[in-house]
Amino acid sequence: MADAADDPELERPDVPITLMDLTTRPIDPADILEKRYTSVATLRRLSILLTYATDWSLYHDVVSGRTGCYLRDVGCQRIRGTNGVEIENIGDMERIELGDPPGAFMYIVRGDGFNKVTGERLPRVEGGRASTEEIFKGKTGADLELDVRQAAFANLCGRITRALTGLGDVPVSELEAVWKGTRNNVADCIKARGFGGVDERTTGVSDKAPNVAPPICPFCNVPGVYRPARGDRQPFYGCQNWKAHPKGSKAWIVDAAKWIAQQAPPPVEPLPVSEVFREPGQEG
Numbered sequence: 001m002a003d004a005a006d007d008p009e010l011e012r013p014d015v016p017i018t019l020m021d022l023t024t025r026p027i028d029p030a031d032i033l034e035k036r037y038t039s040v041a042t043l044r045r046l047s048i049l050l051t052y053a054t055d056w057s058l059y060h061d062v063v064s065g066r067t068g069c070y071l072r073d074v075g076c077q078r079i080r081g082t083n084g085v086e087i088e089n090i091g092d093m094e095r096i097e098l099g100d101p102p103g104a105f106m107y108i109v110r111g112d113g114f115n116k117v118t119g120e121r122l123p124r125v126e127g128g129r130a131s132t133e134e135i136f137k138g139k140t141g142a143d144l145e146l147d148v149r150q151a152a153f154a155n156l157c158g159r160i161t162r163a164l165t166g167l168g169d170v171p172v173s174e175l176e177a178v179w180k181g182t183r184n185n186v187a188d189c190i191k192a193r194g195f196g197g198v199d200e201r202t203t204g205v206s207d208k209a210p211n212v213a214p215p216i217c218p219f220c221n222v223p224g225v226y227r228p229a230r231g232d233r234q235p236f237y238g239c240q241n242w243k244a245h246p247k248g249s250k251a252w253i254v255d256a257a258k259w260i261a262q263q264a265p266p267p268v269e270p271l272p273v274s275e276v277f278r279e280p281g282q283e284g
């Protein structure tokens with residue numbers, strides 16, 4: 001089989017490729033695919049290296065127990081150019097009166113995304129920010145208008161960049177692996193949704209018992225006690241009287257995440273417009 005170098009164009013991730021290209025030419029399909037994916041993977045690793053820990057928000061999903069990382073708008077600005085991400089056909093800023101509180105407003109801006117490295121296109125993306133957000137506190141008049149508009153534009157660029165680079169939902173383990181031996185540390189990332197007090201921030205899971213009725217111990221018929229996560233151990237419910245359980249009986253332990261997921265979800269209230277445009281951990 002001929003070497004992939006016979007047609008170096010095929011190794012570029014931005015050159016469209018079909019199954020026909022891979023199977024009808026005198027090339028090794030695995031070799032071509034590996035070269036294409038390797039360049040994308042290398043760019044991803046270098047992009048993560050280029051960011052600061054504070055460019056990332058961590059968000060924790062209490063039900064699944066998973067912690068994800070989200071590259072904030074400010075981090076997207078840092079890596080957009082080197083990732084070949086372009087924003088095209090940027091529309092006019094649209095100002096929306098929110099009405100609550102009086103005078104509150106939001107700016108929305110739309111644009112198309114293009115990734116020169118992968119050739120991927122993302123049409124009609126919307127970005128937006130609301131004047132009611134914490135970071136605009138204390139600003140008024142033209143100053144506030146300008147800041148919200150700029151943040152809305154940064155949000156459009158951020159959304160496009162995250163979507164086209166896959167840096168909107170990165171496992172903690174990937175950041176840790178890439179940052180090993182560097183100045184960056186996951187502990188310095190911004191703790192966003194799903195993180196509460198100090199204990200919750202170190203374990204990633206709340207120490208407080210979740211707001212659902214606990215399971216009942218089948219041996220003693222008393223409510224189970226919530227045990228928060230420690231280290232790698234996930235939170236669970238156990239029985240305080242376990243020593244009094246019949247000899248030889250199986251330990252009674254209920255996985256907290258699974259239990260919570262089985263309980264009736266709280267009533268869902270419609271989100272205000274300003275919240276619809278927020279993403280996990282977004283605050284700047």
Ligand SMILES: [Zn+2]
Pocket residue numbers: 217218219220221239240241242245
């Ligand atoms: Zn019991």
